[in-house]
Amino acid sequence: MGTIQHLAATLGANNCLTAEEDLAPYAVDWRGAYRGTPLAVLRPGSVAEVQAVVRACASEGLAIVPAGGRTGLCGGAVVAENGPPAVVLSLERLNRIRDVDARDFSLVAEAGCVIQTVQQAAAAVDRLFPLSWGAQGSAMVGGALSTNAGGIRTLRWGNARDLVLGLEVVLPDGRVLNDLRRVRKDNSGYALRHLFLGGEGTLGVITAAALRLVPSLKRVETAFVAVPSPDAALSLFSRMMASGAEVIAFELIIRRCLEIVEVMGNGLRSPLPVESPWYVMVEIAAAHPAVPLREMLEDTLAAAMEAAEVTDAALADSEAQRATFWRIREDWPDCHRRHGPSVNADTSVPVSAVPEFCRRVGEAFAQGWPEGGFIALGHAGDGNIHVSLDAPPGMSREAWRARAAGAEAAVNAIAVELGGSFSAEHGIGQSKRHAMALHKDSVALDLMRAVKGAIDPGGVMNPGKMLP
Amino acid sequence: MGTIQHLAATLGANNCLTAEEDLAPYAVDWRGAYRGTPLAVLRPGSVAEVQAVVRACASEGLAIVPAGGRTGLCGGAVVAENGPPAVVLSLERLNRIRDVDARDFSLVAEAGCVIQTVQQAAAAVDRLFPLSWGAQGSAMVGGALSTNAGGIRTLRWGNARDLVLGLEVVLPDGRVLNDLRRVRKDNSGYALRHLFLGGEGTLGVITAAALRLVPSLKRVETAFVAVPSPDAALSLFSRMMASGAEVIAFELIIRRCLEIVEVMGNGLRSPLPVESPWYVMVEIAAAHPAVPLREMLEDTLAAAMEAAEVTDAALADSEAQRATFWRIREDWPDCHRRHGPSVNADTSVPVSAVPEFCRRVGEAFAQGWPEGGFIALGHAGDGNIHVSLDAPPGMSREAWRARAAGAEAAVNAIAVELGGSFSAEHGIGQSKRHAMALHKDSVALDLMRAVKGAIDPGGVMNPGKMLP
Numbered sequence: 001m002g003t004i005q006h007l008a009a010t011l012g013a014n015n016c017l018t019a020e021e022d023l024a025p026y027a028v029d030w031r032g033a034y035r036g037t038p039l040a041v042l043r044p045g046s047v048a049e050v051q052a053v054v055r056a057c058a059s060e061g062l063a064i065v066p067a068g069g070r071t072g073l074c075g076g077a078v079v080a081e082n083g084p085p086a087v088v089l090s091l092e093r094l095n096r097i098r099d100v101d102a103r104d105f106s107l108v109a110e111a112g113c114v115i116q117t118v119q120q121a122a123a124a125v126d127r128l129f130p131l132s133w134g135a136q137g138s139a140m141v142g143g144a145l146s147t148n149a150g151g152i153r154t155l156r157w158g159n160a161r162d163l164v165l166g167l168e169v170v171l172p173d174g175r176v177l178n179d180l181r182r183v184r185k186d187n188s189g190y191a192l193r194h195l196f197l198g199g200e201g202t203l204g205v206i207t208a209a210a211l212r213l214v215p216s217l218k219r220v221e222t223a224f225v226a227v228p229s230p231d232a233a234l235s236l237f238s239r240m241m242a243s244g245a246e247v248i249a250f251e252l253i254i255r256r257c258l259e260i261v262e263v264m265g266n267g268l269r270s271p272l273p274v275e276s277p278w279y280v281m282v283e284i285a286a287a288h289p290a291v292p293l294r295e296m297l298e299d300t301l302a303a304a305m306e307a308a309e310v311t312d313a314a315l316a317d318s319e320a321q322r323a324t325f326w327r328i329r330e331d332w333p334d335c336h337r338r339h340g341p342s343v344n345a346d347t348s349v350p351v352s353a354v355p356e357f358c359r360r361v362g363e364a365f366a367q368g369w370p371e372g373g374f375i376a377l378g379h380a381g382d383g384n385i386h387v388s389l390d391a392p393p394g395m396s397r398e399a400w401r402a403r404a405a406g407a408e409a410a411v412n413a414i415a416v417e418l419g420g421s422f423s424a425e426h427g428i429g430q431s432k433r434h435a436m437a438l439h440k441d442s443v444a445l446d447l448m449r450a451v452k453g454a455i456d457p458g459g460v461m462n463p464g465k466m467l468p
Numbered sequence: 469m470g471t472i473q474h475l476a477a478t479l480g481a482n483n484c485l486t487a488e489e490d491l492a493p494y495a496v497d498w499r500g501a502y503r504g505t506p507l508a509v510l511r512p513g514s515v516a517e518v519q520a521v522v523r524a525c526a527s528e529g530l531a532i533v534p535a536g537g538r539t540g541l542c543g544g545a546v547v548a549e550n551g552p553p554a555v556v557l558s559l560e561r562l563n564r565i566r567d568v569d570a571r572d573f574s575l576v577a578e579a580g581c582v583i584q585t586v587q588q589a590a591a592a593v594d595r596l597f598p599l600s601w602g603a604q605g606s607a608m609v610g611g612a613l614s615t616n617a618g619g620i621r622t623l624r625w626g627n628a629r630d631l632v633l634g635l636e637v638v639l640p641d642g643r644v645l646n647d648l649r650r651v652r653k654d655n656s657g658y659a660l661r662h663l664f665l666g667g668e669g670t671l672g673v674i675t676a677a678a679l680r681l682v683p684s685l686k687r688v689e690t691a692f693v694a695v696p697s698p699d700a701a702l703s704l705f706s707r708m709m710a711s712g713a714e715v716i717a718f719e720l721i722i723r724r725c726l727e728i729v730e731v732m733g734n735g736l737r738s739p740l741p742v743e744s745p746w747y748v749m750v751e752i753a754a755a756h757p758a759v760p761l762r763e764m765l766e767d768t769l770a771a772a773m774e775a776a777e778v779t780d781a782a783l784a785d786s787e788a789q790r791a792t793f794w795r796i797r798e799d800w801p802d803c804h805r806r807h808g809p810s811v812n813a814d815t816s817v818p819v820s821a822v823p824e825f826c827r828r829v830g831e832a833f834a835q836g837w838p839e840g841g842f843i844a845l846g847h848a849g850d851g852n853i854h855v856s857l858d859a860p861p862g863m864s865r866e867a868w869r870a871r872a873a874g875a876e877a878a879v880n881a882i883a884v885e886l887g888g889s890f891s892a893e894h895g896i897g898q899s900k901r902h903a904m905a906l907h908k909d910s911v912a913l914d915l916m917r918a919v920k921g922a923i924d925p926g927g928v929m930n931p932g933k934m935l936p
Contacts, residue, residue, distance in 0.1 A: 162630065184850045185852045185889070198659050238570075244686050384653045425655055426655065443646070448658050
């Protein structure tokens, strides 16, 4: 272990962890689904130290697993089982916001900055960093960009990729790709940064990013709406979009979610008195205070009600009520996990195919696993529906996994048939490599392998992830 | 010439041009700056025929120069002089709009569709395809995507790249990368399409694209504004953006442009009675008719006037008046060309650096070429200022090119020093390869060459372009 000792001297013993108890938190993902113990956890404090780590590991053939907030759902930041000897390269100490420029609507953050910290730095200069999802209090910039994180507001401002102006990356050979510019137009050669964005750490280590900010929102209106079907939900979505309102969230929720939240959610209740097979949470916003947002929402909902797309709707009358609406959505993953075992998918389809997707998945579940509970909830405005199949009451996780093993594959196949993706926003990591092998176009896989071979010929960066 | 004869049999003689008079239009770019005669012009009518052309040429070692509307400014679609024997592969017959889905806000267009045709197809279903620039009546989808075209509205909706959901590409080995999906979220491996977008045809031939549409604009307000300086213009821009209005264009124009337009522009006159060293054209829009756009614009301009950022402003009172304002901007390139010779650049800097950029370029020109005329005009909201140095009256093009040869390099160096790009929206092609060699980070160039080698190992795709 000469390399690790050498790195301990470079980084300081505190930042080169090798004791079993120090490695433990880094040896498992937060869901407990993936385990893999690194030889060491290295925590460089500067870009030069990241370079030193990469160079030392590469020269010894040690694999490098970059890690940030480690909130990913696919095991991308955990050492792969049965893989080559590996270290975890944690970016947590690279956590400076290097620059905020309100005039420029941009901010430069290091990889270890927590997403919420970036949001707060933007808010402090009356700007909005729109990337937002449940784990934003722990997730870090490097991981968000490496997985091209999505979330609630993709509909309006795109995925993580769309919010990046420039990147700084340590390459597998230890050199730095310095493309940390804050320009909005640059057509000087291949768009290299898009390889590292969503590259899941398999091509290099993102150390910092220039991020795009947008004008802060001055007004927001939120409605919780009962709809008879996904078809009606989609008609409502089209109506909202065509109205010209700035739709910043459009979440589809199946009845069963509300029932589970009402049981598990510590007093959370449906905002609507009626029972409905499906619900929608819609949020519109304006950056200018003179936009008559409430009337716009009311007018559109009234027209949708007349067209029988909507059966009932509650509009948040206060920030507190709005927060309650959102708690239903945001507490869902935790309520769901505590409620019982389930098999889950992360699929997307073209927005117009959402109703057919929901129908076909429901049918496949009813036929193959009639004892299971069908969950469909997600970012309908992006076509990104998270489907789950819940175990019947009392069944163990292991038993249900065995029984319902084919459910995820069935959902993935339906999504792909409808022109969609088997991995919408969580990435591939370890958990979807089999799906990658099954569903990804073979020409695309060949190209990906060629790119990987060209940029990381030694295969040191995050082996056993993404590429099947 | 067995290959060409074979292709003539495959495509039909009409679509395999070899006569000198048939080749002539394809042997020069529209500005007359680049010349190169192909062995043949091949015009496939289907993706399968594109594959046949690529396979036949690759197997014979003939270089392939993809071409569309051939409105590019950098010579990318013309055979390189002193390069290997080459054919032009024209996508002009692949001009179907395969699908329009209003509900999905998407459209699938083949590479040979003219941009304006795409705009019209979107408008026919009450949607907007926002990509827009002067050549949109001739430019085609394939070229727009291969050069990642920018234009007037990048500020609001991004470059061409940002409007693409999926691509179909014929690779250098003749296989098809079928990634023509219309999903908005897809994290299944490397974002390959971003290599071909802006790849200038050096990695493959884009044959079709799934494009993103947005809600159509219901109201637009346009102002022509006199400002004392670029600094004041930038303050106005910050003010407009921070107001929360949806700014869709923000063009900075130096006084000299107006003077030239008034001489060359067939009756065009400044909309303002005052003379001002600088002007701004600003346009705000709303997709919802209830947004009080006029008041928003008037209020912000009034505040800017009080802050001495604006000295006078004319608001368009009719669509006709709005069109007149825009003619000043849109007729500018033609007026400028007819006015006399000039040396031109296509630079971008961070938005906040626009004033310093203008000041430093003005100083460099005044010092090095005091007899020249300083032009600065462009998309200030993107930091993309087009700088020119005009010849003094009566000087020939050749004499001025010789005298002012260093001017473009001086502008590029200033842009790069300020954290900007020497190629903002036109691409590299042939004209900026020297700048690429001079200014591009050597690590980035190495990576680009590695990617090129991995995807086009035979070097058949558009040699002599982009990479130095």
